[in-house]
Amino acid sequence: DAKTTQPPSMDCAEGRAANLPCNHSTISGNEYVYWYRQIHSQGPQYIIHGLKNNETNEMASLIITEDRKSSTLILPHATLRDTAVYYCIVRGTGANNLFFGTGTRLTVIP
Amino acid sequence: SQTIHQWPATLVQPVGSPLSLECTVEGTSNPNLYWYRQAAGRGLQLLFYSVGIGQISSEVPQNLSASRPQDRQFILSSKKLLLSDSGFYLCAWSVVGGKPQHFGDGTRLSIL
Numbered sequence: 001d002a003k004t005t006q007p008p009s010m011d012c013a014e015g016r017a018a019n020l021p022c023n024h025s026t027i028s029g030n031e032y033v034y035w036y037r038q039i040h041s042q043g044p045q046y047i048i049h050g051l052k053n054n055e056t057n058e059m060a061s062l063i064i065t066e067d068r069k070s071s072t073l074i075l076p077h078a079t080l081r082d083t084a085v086y087y088c089i090v091r092g093t094g095a096n097n098l099f100f101g102t103g104t105r106l107t108v109i110p
Numbered sequence: 111s112q113t114i115h116q117w118p119a120t121l122v123q124p125v126g127s128p129l130s131l132e133c134t135v136e137g138t139s140n141p142n143l144y145w146y147r148q149a150a151g152r153g154l155q156l157l158f159y160s161v162g163i164g165q166i167s168s169e170v171p172q173n174l175s176a177s178r179p180q181d182r183q184f185i186l187s188s189k190k191l192l193l194s195d196s197g198f199y200l201c202a203w204s205v206v207g208g209k210p211q212h213f214g215d216g217t218r219l220s221i222l
Contacts, residue, residue, distance in 0.1 A: 034210065042215055088211070097169065100153035
């Protein structure tokens with residue numbers, strides 16, 4: 001699975017959009033981009049995933065660049081409950097393992 | 111909707127004692143099931159996964175074993191715990207391999 005690079009930490013004001021970047025320059029053609037988050041002492045929560053096209057669900061939007069070497073997770077209106085560590089993972093079709101790196105610690109500030 | 115349950119939430123065990131952690135999934139049939147361990151301040155390490163009853167794949171050699179006696183039940187066991195077995199154990203399920211995995215709330219295991 002391709003490696004990912006994320007900033008170690010970010011702050012975001014409550015109510016504003018949180019934009020979390022991820023670099024995955026070695027991603028291969030059949031690898032998806034997944035985002036999870038982990039709130040302290042809880043299991044990781046699946047957020048969204050995509051291959052090429054931008055994706056949106058009730059939690060977030062995922063913007064993947066045309067060359068697929070980077071992506072951005074967007075939380076449109078961050079709340080205090082969005083404070084968590086966010087993990088960007090690239091993973092091939094059919095793969096069983098999820099490689100969680102160090103992620104980005106997002107702090108939403110009142 | 112699908113739900114995943116793990117218990118207990120926390121566990122303190124002496125070195126050399128046995129271990130049994132249980133995970134059950136509701137609302138789906140024939141899921142892929144996974145056991146991960148997360149050491150303090152580190153990423154998740156896949157320990158075992160299962161694609162069906164009685165089918166267990168081990169990702170790393172260790173002091174632990176897994177079993178799947180029923181379609182939606184996954185058990186992590188040890189005959190004799192080591193200090194290095196301390197950590198946060200997470201169970202997850204997915205529809206099939208390669209699809210999003212959904213995690214339980216985990217068991218925090220401390221070995222004394």
